Amino acid sequence: MAKAQQLKPAFFARSVHRVAPELIGATLLVDGVGGVIAEVEAYHHTDPAAHSFGGQTERNAVMFGPPGFAYVYRSYGIHWCLNFVCEPEGSASAVLIRAIEPTEGLAVMRRRRGLKEERLLCSGPGRLAQALGVTHAKHNAKRLDRAPFQILARESKPELVAGPRIGISKAIELPWRYGIKGSHYLSKPFPI
DNA sequence: TATGAGATCAACT
DNA sequence: GTTGATCTCATAC
Numbered sequence: 001m002a003k004a005q006q007l008k009p010a011f012f013a014r015s016v017h018r019v020a021p022e023l024i025g026a027t028l029l030v031d032g033v034g035g036v037i038a039e040v041e042a043y044h045h046t047d048p049a050a051h052s053f054g055g056q057t058e059r060n061a062v063m064f065g066p067p068g069f070a071y072v073y074r075s076y077g078i079h080w081c082l083n084f085v086c087e088p089e090g091s092a093s094a095v096l097i098r099a100i101e102p103t104e105g106l107a108v109m110r111r112r113r114g115l116k117e118e119r120l121l122c123s124g125p126g127r128l129a130q131a132l133g134v135t136h137a138k139h140n141a142k143r144l145d146r147a148p149f150q151i152l153a154r155e156s157k158p159e160l161v162a163g164p165r166i167g168i169s170k171a172i173e174l175p176w177r178y179g180i181k182g183s184h185y186l187s188k189p190f191p192i
Numbered sequence: 193t194a195t196g197a198g199a200t201c202a203a204c205t
Numbered sequence: 206g207t208t209g210a211t212c213t214c215a216t217a218c
Contacts, residue, residue: 041210049210051203059202076211077200083210096210126211167210187211 004152008145009068011153016042016086016093021162021178023084023095025154030132030139032150033105035122037097039179039186041165043083045092048170052092062141063092070149072129072140079126082134084144098166098177099123101185102131124187163190 004027012019020042028034043050051060051073062071063085071083071094083094100122102109109121109131122128129135144151159181164172166188179186 043210051210054204057203073210074201076209077202079211081210098210124211130212165210169209 004155006145007151007153009066009143012067012084012086012144013088014086016044016095017176019084019086020095020176021160022154023097024160024178024180025156025158027103027150027152027154028097028100028132029104029150029152030134031105031148033108034132034150035100035103036154036180037099038101038123038183039097039099039177041096041098041178042176043094043096047174047176049165049168049172049174050092050094052094056092060092063094065089065141068144070134070139070142070144072134072136074136075126080129080134080136081125082129082132082139096125097128098125099179099183099185099187100128101180101183108133119184123185161190 020040023037023040026037028037045052052063056064066089067086069085071085072080075081082097085094087093102121113131121131161179161181162175163177165177
């Protein structure tokens with residue numbers, strides 16, 4: 001744990017399509033609780049499925065800000081979802097963190113989720129946010145290289161798979177979902 | 193195993 | 206009034 005490099009804002013200030021696959025295998029911790037990122041999705045402002053498509057609103061304002069910040073939004077009225085803002089300021093692109101493999105703070109996550117099934121702790125954006133204690137009030141528009149966030153660069157490159165994104169109705173054909181091949185912690189298996 | 197509804201709120205038409 | 210980057214539980218096969 002001590003050797004790993006903390007990811008800097010410069011890491012995020014590049015194309016989401018470079019950042020997203022490189023985040024797979026990195027370690028995400030919030031207040032020391034979290035694990036290895038197993039699944040993400042890329043969203044770009046030219047993408048009809050992105051919140052930032054069609055201009056800035058109060059909700060997505062942080063997506064239009066500088067990279068290396070957290071964008072937390074409410075999904076279906078009840079869940080929180082965690083995104084990392086990418087690309088130079090104004091590009092309004094982000095990576096949605098969809099699943100992690102829990103490694104740190106298992107007991108805390110189980111308590112917050114009310115589950116003992118480890119595989120289900122963080123396999124989905126809403127579950128992940130709940131397990132890590134991420135909320136709009138506490139984490140939206142916060143820097144990713146400052147407490148309580150810790151994002152550690154991966155030390156080896158996992159085998160990647162890509163595929164269509166999940167839960168959207170526009171631009172469903174874009175293969176901008178990335179994951180660790182064969183991981184048991186994916187929110188849904190990737191089509192072969 | 194598979195499908196369906198409910199929860200619950202902000203943006204959008 | 207409808208929809209959405211979702212999850213859980215109930216009911217049906």
